[in-house]
Amino acid sequence: MQETLLQLKNISVHYGGVKALDGVTISLDEGEFVALMGPNGAGKSTVLKAIFGLAPIEKGEVRWRGSVISPISHEMVERGVSFVPQGRRMFTHLTVLENLEMGGFVIRDSKLLKERINEALDLFPMLKPKLKAKSGTLSGGGQQMVALARGLITDPKVLLLDEPSLGLAPKLVKAVFEKIHEIHKRRGVAIIIVEHNIKSLLHIVSRAYVFDKGSVVIEGKAESIVDSGILERVFLGHVGGG
Template sequence: MSLLELKQVSAYYGQIRALADISVRVEQGEIVTLIGSNGAGKSTTLKSICGQVKTTGNILFDGKDISKLPPHEIATLGVAHVPEGRRIFPRLTVKENLEMGAFMVKDKKEIERRMERVFSYFPRVKERLHQKGGTMSGGEQQMLAIGRGLMMQPKILLLDEPSMGLAPVIVEQIFEIIQELNKEGMTILLVEQNAFQALQIAHRGYIIQTGNIVMEDNADALLGNEAVKEAYLA
């Protein structure tokens, strides 16, 4: 049984269909990447999993159909979404942003334990602990956004364009941390326009075009595919 499986899922913004009967699966312990151009449906796929858009079809997580659940219930099951553009709370301190990721946890010692785990991945976040989130650099904000997701202690991490707008050296750091998280057992569904970098760390990948999954394969095979090279890796 897959940890996450989308079966013939369509998604709608009003009357506009943004996803057309897509099927995607993510096994426990995998990094799976979803690749496509702007407007292809990548972010909508993640929003569908999180209950943020209207969908038809079935979305199964850990054996349970979550397609009709509200977003907060999906989050409590262990689905953490790090959205495109980071979406931190700019007027809250770094510490307060992290605490928002553990809003369901009442045990202060458990919150501190989770925070220390975040600091082990992102020492720079610890250095900025009492700084307002909005005054951090783009790279630091991305680290904070991922850290906030980790505070949920999720079973799966949904990452939407973590490299967007960042300097190459910061992108490299972020991708190294994604790999490290995965080696420690975290399952990750990665949406990324930097297809080459995403496929280098992923186990499998899906190509999405105008709301349709048009290709699925192992990451190595997609890296070597001439059509994929021409469209996304040139």
């Protein structure tokens, strides 16, 4: 069996009066590829933010390689977690290369940083001729590729991807998913992806969690979740989360 890298046990998060997560338990093994699904506002992004120290955890436990931790972003980066947030937050006025360098802000050794950027560019050769271009001039698909490449600069063990296909044309969605598949295969990095488009990911995702109203309503093999029809019911609001 693979080692469990990351566990959330009974995690609750409130934003003021809004309960974003209510007793959520999930786990991620080394090298695993897991999807989080569910309707808008279900709490998917909050799960990723909680892991990355960006959401106020009120209750519950986060474990990294079995030990209880309090997630703080820069410490999570040091542990090997990389977060590619929803909406591919990009420094649009900076060049592609500068954005990649920002992804390695914790790397003090400039030679190592260069190496890491070159390794990332091996996976994203289409960015090579664009290194000097302002990121804001790239297409949505191009910017998503930069965001993914930037997420790899720290050579992560875990990649947190929040809706990488959001707002992209179908052809670009396919290209982005193929890249993510390649990252998973070539780097052996464990991935948690928030994605509506689960059917296009079935061949690469091993497990999925379906969220509704801040809770996990079902967890299991991706195929069995799709076959169960639960997704349709959750998206139609026919499954109660509380």
